[in-house]
Amino acid sequence: MTNLATLLEDSVAKYGDRDAIVLGDTRLTYAAVDQFANMCANLLVERGIKPGDKVALTCPNLPFFSIVYYGILKAGATVVPLNVLLKGREVAYHLDDADVKAYFCFEGTPDLPMAKAGHEGFTATEGCEHFFVITADLGAASPIEGTETMAGAMLTQSPEFTSVATDDADTAVILYTSGTTGQPKGAELTHSNMLSNALSGADLFNADAEHPDTYLCVLPLFHSFGQTVIQNGAFAYGGTVVMLPRFEAEPALQLMAREKVTFFAGVPTMYWGLLGVLDDSGVDVQDLAANLRVAVSGGAALPVEVHKEFERRFGVTILEGYGLSETSPVASFSVYGEPVRVGSIGPAIPGVQMKLIKDDWSDSEPGEIGEIAIKGPNVMKGYHGRPEATAEAIHDGWFRTGDLARVDEDGWYYIVDRSKDMIIRGGYNVYPREVEETLLTHPDVSLCAVIGVPHDSHGEEIKAVVIRNPGAGVTEAELVAWAKEQMAAYKYPRIVEFRDSLPMTSTGKILKRELS
Template sequence: MSTTYNLASLLEDSTEKYGDREAVVLGDTRLTYAQVNGAANQVANLLASRGIGHGDKVAFSCANLPYFTIVYFGILKAGGTVVPLNVLLKGREVAYHLGDSDAKAYFCFEGTAELPIGTEGHAGFEQAEGCEHFWMITVDPSADSPVEGTETLGQGMAQQPPTFETVATDEDDTAVILYTSGTTGQPKGAELRHRNMRDNAFSGEHLFGADADKPDTYLCVLPLFHSFGQTVIQNGAFAFGGTVVMLPRFEADAALKTMAANEVTFFAGVPTMYWGLLGALDGSGVDVKQLAANLRVAAAGGSALPVEVHKEFGKRFGVTILEGYGLSETSPVASFSALGEEVRVGSIGTPIPGVEMRLLEPESWEEVNADNSDDQAVGEIAIKGHNIMKGYYNRPEATDEVIKDGWFRSGDLGRRDSDGWYYIVDRSKDMIIRGGYNVYPREIEEHLLTHPAVSLAAVIGVPHESHGEEIKAVVILKDGAEATEDELVAWGKEEMASYKYPRIVQIVDELPMTATGKILKRELS
């Protein structure tokens, strides 16, 4: 039975309509909607048997595996609130998230020798006083837990029936708590309602032409614990009876081969993933023409997509990347370039239906350029609509800082052209002030990528005695390309205004990145 405002209805409705259609694929494992729904019912019964129900928080750490989807919808069916955690968290950090979210139970994937998620997860569970139940998710459901004395998900589900009457929830009940990356202070949990998440998932019809009669096959390389992968891939696919092909981690060559083998029609990724695909394409051995013939939609988000990557992908794949924008606090999609529109390269599109955006003064709630007369006017992007979170869990003061009269302050700087299309200028916290001039790192990064030797760049501000901050570029060169740091500084001086070009350039082999593929600028110095 489908419960109107329970997010679990995405799975239940598709099971009712397309029960034998493939829902989740991982290698040779192929699960239908009926099988995923039955397994999720077992998880819901397991939780109910331990007294966990409406409004209870249930956390879990899991890579991109069918278990993620099964546990996710099982928690929702039981009436609980899903608290997905980053799989890279250490024990101390897991304990913080369990305690901060008031989680009553915790499911944790065992991980691998290289990434011992289960060991760290259990260590965190033992430090979290209020969390009462722990289940280890093992690759083999019949295997014992690698942590002695702990129950596995397989053992817990074994005696549970595959049917369950989904607990009724209200549209304003909290479905998911997504933790922000915590670039400043401790991570905060964004409370997202059932209607926030459902409406965002169904926006795929308008944005991407999603059609249950012609279901897409989605490649899932974005981490499902992150809002982009969770909403646009998993929930977006389930809203229209699509198939989710999972990869536990992004490796460009493996992603290309998986796309070819499964005739993937929908790819969504962050900019570094597109950069990786382009770099691996010629040596992958896949039929590029066939790959391009299958691909219907390419969507990008998470951070600004370099214009050069945008152009090259369109040239090689014959598909124009649809760039969008959002945050965990906005479920996450706020704006997108919709399929069928003439895409404006470098733009994050226009607000999705039911959502408004405006530009605000940095230190007030006053609107910048309200009459839209200056397409170069820069302000902080604010968002209002069905996608805005309730607030930060148990943090009313932090909520009041970013939400007023339904408007949410994003912390991102943008501009708006005369037709209402938005463009990201930079993160307000990333902006560099050099000698009194505002310098936007993204602009410098975009220009560096036009240099024939530069493959990827990250620009940061570093302390300077007289200028306050100096501009530094950390770059990766293209395979086989040659350039020195001094040469890149000299090139920048010729190409950019005197207050903009990087006086410091460092050439590296790789850049630090988050699990979602964003460059970790805070680790650069």
């Protein structure tokens, strides 16, 4: 059986008394996580969820995420993790597009009321039949009248469950990604995709079940990086996942010291943040360095100075890697134990092939910059409900990434440019077309182009260049405030510039390279 839930179940059999998840003073053993996941699976089966059905999950880095995630898998259903920052309209789109049958949503906080937005999306969806609010206090009532809590529904269930047998090609997880155009698309990742990538990733860093790592989980678990490299990678070898629901540099350092963290994975802005508060944090850097074994970075290019300074202060070389939601995600990584090549995303991981191609799918010439294509057990089976988009992205088993790179004589890759239009803000992928289409629903907006502009801490900031309708009076501040209400926090433009015209090609396409 290749059910991804075997990662948890195998570790329960071997290391049931080990700490699997730590959150503050709460420590859950592998046995406890498994029992709670079994209760969740029993709940889903009781409510009529069948193998292959889609179940959505909105939850920050809390133990509930892993419990529900593995519970869904145990029931033979497919997990659809959703970004915790999505607004009601966006949630509704994802629930509809994925044909979701049940939805678990964390109650959120006063400044980020996830359950409210989630319920707005749920009520706008016809096919989703069950809505469960995850409350931090298991004895609390639902904050939304007329809805039930996960705890109230689940804790009466049996802690015993026999996981549904799944095939290699069955979909385990649907991760949403936009590519560079149109609405978000759901990448269908199979049990085999996710299982092989979790095991390969752990092997890359010399994971040892007899001397398990302690992982600091600051990457969001709804994202493929945190899900595979941290959660699934740790569970594959009986490691401990120390959760931090929201990244803040100083609390992260203090948690690393308290829990003797040996494995840290983050996006470049997180490393930048840690270095910025290191001297004033009150944490003994030597103790941190003595514990830290592995540091990995992905999601965006790591600045050379950050790379060098981290190695100087911690004595650990940051390993850079590369991947996409469509590749489960890990496709390449710098090699643990080998001299670092600053700026490189490393060679393809074992079992995975990478090459550079031209627009027509033919191989690039040696020494030529080309588009990265990936083939292997990590490549998705396709975009949910989008056969044409799948056919455009995958040819003869090769997935084209849209990212341009060069490769050296040893097979180490170097990203030259990201996908043509994609913006990476603080490690989050932002797709201009989606933002543009939302802005165009404003009555005062006639035409717009969304671009990324350099930003000291976020890497890139989102800027909208807008042509107003004749006589329209919306101001920059008003349009930003409106956009904030319509889009997730990482998507909406903080900068708006009004122009009378936009540069165009002869065929009417906007020349974004001429905007700044």
